[in-house]
Structures are given as structure tokens and as C-alpha cells.
Amino acid sequence: MKKKKKIGVPGIVSVGVHVVRYVVRQIVSDVRDDAETALESLHIGTHGKPALRVDVNAEDSFKRELHKYQGGRFKKVKVYGEESLRSTDLDLSLKKELAVLVDAVDGTDLVERGFSNWCSAAVFFDPRNQPGKKLVAAFVGVAVDESPADVYFATSESPDAFVRRNSDNNKLAGLSKVKSLKEASICFYGQKADNYLSVATGAFTNRLSALNARTKKTGKKLDLRIYNMAGIPMMVKLADHRVSLARGVDAVIEVEGQKPHDCVPGLFIAKKAGAVVRNLDGSDFSFEQMEKLLLRPASNEQTYVLAATEKLSDELLALLKD
Structure with a gap:
């Protein structure tokens, strides 16, 4: 046959x-x-x-x-x-x-x-x-x-x-050039209490408050925007920054954990478009790691930082450290 x-x-x-x-x-x-x-x-x-x-x-x-x-x-x-x-x-x-x-x-x-x-x-x-x-x-x-x-x-x-x-x-049109949290638009999944509190309390908030205070001392204000709507749609928007002079999505973070099918499609597309995808320990979230997660789709929940630039990724990871 x-x-x-x-x-x-x-x-x-x-x-x-x-x-x-x-x-x-x-x-x-x-x-x-x-x-x-x-x-x-x-x-x-x-x-x-x-x-x-x-x-x-x-x-x-x-x-x-x-x-x-x-x-x-x-x-x-x-x-x-x-x-x-x-x-x-x-x-x-x-x-x-x-x-x-x-x-x-x-x-x-x-x-x-x-x-x-x-x-x-x-x-x-x-x-x-x-x-x-x-x-x-x-x-x-x-x-x-x-x-x-x-x-x-x-x-x-x-x-x-x-x-x-x-x-x-x-x-895809590509990524924004934003390198500093002061100018960034970041998204996280915050509809449920645990997810919201994972970002809205603790080290991230304390460090963000300190950054805000330091910025105010210079007579300026943070131009940062935080949106508690994230997920795959925001990931592909980050990868397709069509209007260069307009603000877009610069980072998507997840510190509570998502099932692979809830994040891998968007992360794969964004990484192919040139975005920086990292684990919370700062290591590269590789295509091979995505594949390993999909082999057992219900066995793990994944955290990550997705950012348009390496410098923005570095700054976010520093804020998210325990």
C-alpha cells in the first residue's frame, strides 16, 4: 500500500x-x-x-x-x-x-x-x-x-x-521601540482575584511605588499605563505595532500561571515577530520549551514576561523578583 x-x-x-x-x-x-x-x-x-x-x-x-x-x-x-x-x-x-x-x-x-x-x-x-x-x-x-x-x-x-x-x-508590522517602564503600556491578566493580587500587591507594587516617587521628585510623572486585560489578543497586538507614532502594547506579563493552550499560541507568534519572551528567572522562553509544555497540556502552568525590547524586559523582571 x-x-x-x-x-x-x-x-x-x-x-x-x-x-x-x-x-x-x-x-x-x-x-x-x-x-x-x-x-x-x-x-x-x-x-x-x-x-x-x-x-x-x-x-x-x-x-x-x-x-x-x-x-x-x-x-x-x-x-x-x-x-x-x-x-x-x-x-x-x-x-x-x-x-x-x-x-x-x-x-x-x-x-x-x-x-x-x-x-x-x-x-x-x-x-x-x-x-x-x-x-x-x-x-x-x-x-x-x-x-x-x-x-x-x-x-x-x-x-x-x-x-x-x-x-x-x-x-506583522513589528514591535514598539519602548525601552523604559516609565513610557510603557503593560498588560496583565487581572480579571480574577488571585491574578489581580499577584501583580497588585507585593514586591512589584512596592518597587513601582518607589519608581513613581523618584520620578515625581524630578517634577515629572510616569507615562506608564497598566491594563488588567491581557492574554493572546494583547500578545498579537504587541507584535503588530502598526502605527509607529501611536501608543501600543509594549509588554504582557503573567506571574500567577496559565495553561499552555492559553498562552503558547500568542507567545509563539510574538517571538517569531521578534519579541522578547522570558521566564521569570530571566532565562529565554524558547520554542523548545513551548513544545515541552504542549506535550502535557494540563500538567503545568506557565509564567512569563513578554516585552517589545530587551531593556524593558530587564526592567520588568527586576520589578517582579521576589
């Missing part, structure tokens, strides 16, 4: 952009047309945490659209969604197939409240590949008014990151 040809990166880019864009459009349509049904709470699986119907529908839509694309070319790609990714039994190192890890609605709480900082994210992962090539591609879809979603993506085969707007692929 003739061995089936392995799906290449160009095919994965084609299906990834198509499916993520389709799912974002489906989410927007479901909430707009029948919010009462879309935001209904459902109890599914064994982990106890309820899901909204829009979550379930989006994941089903992802799988269905993936498997029927190009006449069923991708029908054997295994899909791991929210329920699977919570299971501590999942070990992708034991698998011998291309898989896709999907967070069809990353930011369900924001969708529920009518906020816009949500996305659909997916990682195509092949544990058979050599280190540095296992994470084949990452895709992030962000809703844009009535237009097709912007889909940010990067692959193991290219040193760059891209965005599909309308029908063209474009390299």
Missing part, C-alpha cells in the same frame, strides 16, 4: 487561516443573532466547570470545518478541545499523528459580557517531528467589526509572523 503523504506547512496554513476565521465569524453570528441561547450555561464532561453553548458550538464548528476542508484532506487530524486539554492523562508524546490543540473561544467571560478582547486560537502540533519543529503552526483569530477576522499566524518553517487581512498575508 502506498504511504500517505504527510501534510505540509503550506496546507496547514491554508486550513488554519480558513477554519479560525470561520469560527470567529460563527461566534460573532451566534451571539448577535441569539445571545440568550449562545450564552446558555451547559455542564459537559467530567471536570465540573460549566461551558457556554457558544463555546461548545465553536469547538464543534472548528472540528467540522477542519475535517471537511478541501474534500476531507484533514479529516484524520486529531482535535483536542477544552475538555481534552484539561485532562492530566493527555500525553502527546505518546501520539504518532498530527494534532490540533484548540481554544475556540479564548475569553469566554469577555464574550459573555460583551467585551471585545477575545479570540480563537489553535496550535497544530506533530510530536513525531524533531525538537523545534513539533509546534508546526499557531493561529489566532481576532474579530474586526463586520470584516473577516484578522488571523495572525506563524510556522516552524518561517522566521517571521504574519497576519491575514481580507485575502492577503502580510508580515
